[in-house]
Amino acid sequence: MATIVMERIGRVFISLQQIRQVPRMLTEAAPSMPGTVRDTEVPYYFRECYISTGYRPLNQNWRYYLLSLFQRHNETLNIWTHLLAFLVFVVKLCQLAETVDFVSDPHSWPLLILILSSLTYTAFSVAAHLLGGKSELCHYSFFFLDYIGVAQYQYGSAVVHFYYAVDETLHRHMHGVFMPVTTILSSLSCLGCCYGKYCNHSLPTWVRKVCQVVPSTLAYVWDSSPVAVRLLSWSTASDDPAVLYHFGQVAFFLSCAFFFTCPLLERIFPGRCDFVGQSHQLFHIFLSCCTLCQIHASHLDYVGRRELYSRLHTSGEVALFVGLYVVTLVVCVLIGVFMLSKVKRVLECQTKSK
Template sequence: MPRVSFAPPSLCVTFLLLLARLLPSLPPTVRDVDVPPLFRERFILSGYRPVGLSWRSYVLSLFQIHNETLNVWSHLLAAVCVVTRFLAFTGPEGQGFSVDVSSLPLVLYVVSAITYLSCSAAAHLLQSHSEEAHYSLFFLDYVGVAVYQYGCALALCLYSSDAAWTQRFWQIFLPAAALLAWFSCAASCYAKLRFRRPYPLHRKLCQVVPMGVAYLLDISPIAHRLSTCSWTGNPALPLHFLQVVLFLLSAFFFSCPIPERFSPGSFDLFGHAHQLFHVLLSFCTLAQQEALFQDFLWRRPALVREFGEERLLLACASFPCLTLCCTMTALAMRRRARAQLLKEQT
């Protein structure tokens, strides 16, 4: 009777050995007391990656379980979903999409969404490399958030507003939205650099208040439509309502360390507040994108006639200007962070 061998095929063994060489084992995660205070989060006691490893180690930690894993993957997957859905919407079987002045704001919105999701994923994946990298990457994250704020404002103003709102607020809305987006970036960078642990309450206020005011302005076209228009036969409005609910829930978890406050150490790897914030914000972005696709099909035919081609181009030109201003602000804060770190080391 022939023997039955349960040994894996030699090819499989060779592949596993090769994979082990290409992806060496990473150092195990450590507790909060083993990393500098800058890298610690309240009520998160374990799951930290050691500071000072090679950049390659942090890139490979994408496939390791630690307390940033879900933060990274939630926004990476959301970025992939944004790109995939946009390609489906604009593809041969889509809506006959073509890049022109009336569709350019939608393209800029998608670019802004990919920017903030990618910057956030990069910051959470790589920030443990060093204190300088931590500051630099989160300054980049704040730039991405500001760019997304203005991308939302631009698209919501042009595609999702009704005639009554447009006549009253069009001329002041975009300049105010750009100013608030830049201010929220600058305030977040300042709060990150200025305050040390244990963080005082006004650090969180420096971050939340400017972003909250910017959101209230950016969402005003939607709030007006939700309160004045019939939802019957309008597929975009339920999606807009859903994205507002998801954003408010994400803002709650961003502001409050729940549930880890009530059980420190129990939600270190999965389920702490910042992870819930990331997941909810990802779904919020996907719902918002879908709603904007519906609004784009509704408003595009009359967009140039209503706003004028020159005004639309000027509105879109403000997008790279804002991006440049926020980037320069982040670079200036990075120089201050580097000087501060050098001063502390001497």
């Protein structure tokens, strides 16, 4: 028995060793691809705090950046964490589609909005981290797209919380107000993130963080208030399987918020987290776990609280929420286009001054 166990441990160790060699093997398989560069060789607003190496050179062809999905650089794990999350959400959607009638049952549409918004934000995040290093204009364009994805995901989170998790008292006070305010806060979150990124060319990094964190925090507090009220009023004697996942999503979100605002590991180990160990990588992982808990909790609420939410919400109200989702998406796209036009003017002025 001990021999068998040792053989299996040895196989696992060998497998881990082989996995660690994958980046080097891929780099050797594509020797024509340029190597990575130091932070001093890219514009300063491309640089991340305490990350000194692993930057991809600018102005290469698109093929290079697409193939860099399999190259070792400081964005590799940021790409793969959300790419894997995207695939997990696709599988989850396929599983739910076997039991949930997303076409004929209007009460399932908030759940569908959450899943679609989750797929959107992870896809946009992958695009930003994979392709945003091509040029200065691409950097801003793809990260503005990333912020649009985050904003519409905030709306997706709010709609399932208000639709499935809300109690009667809160619904009575927030009815007719909650979702329109959510649209406004999601749009302001997109604006704050885009403006913070735009300020990168002239202002310190902390300005960007403030512009991104403050409106996003307001949006999260508002969006999660139905869940917070429910958790605070929860009794240990009650049999509610969704509560555990609601606790999970709150814990994961607080964790990802911490690592988004504080580059702890890079600060403690400067120069050692250029490939793995970045706080933004942990932010991606915790945010993906938060989303997965949301989907699980919302599905359980969809199944177990049907009598309550079908009484509180009408089919016409569901259509309104879908319409507000479209409005939120359109407004955020317009914000992104507007901020991109400002970026183009700045870049043109910089080009003329050279």
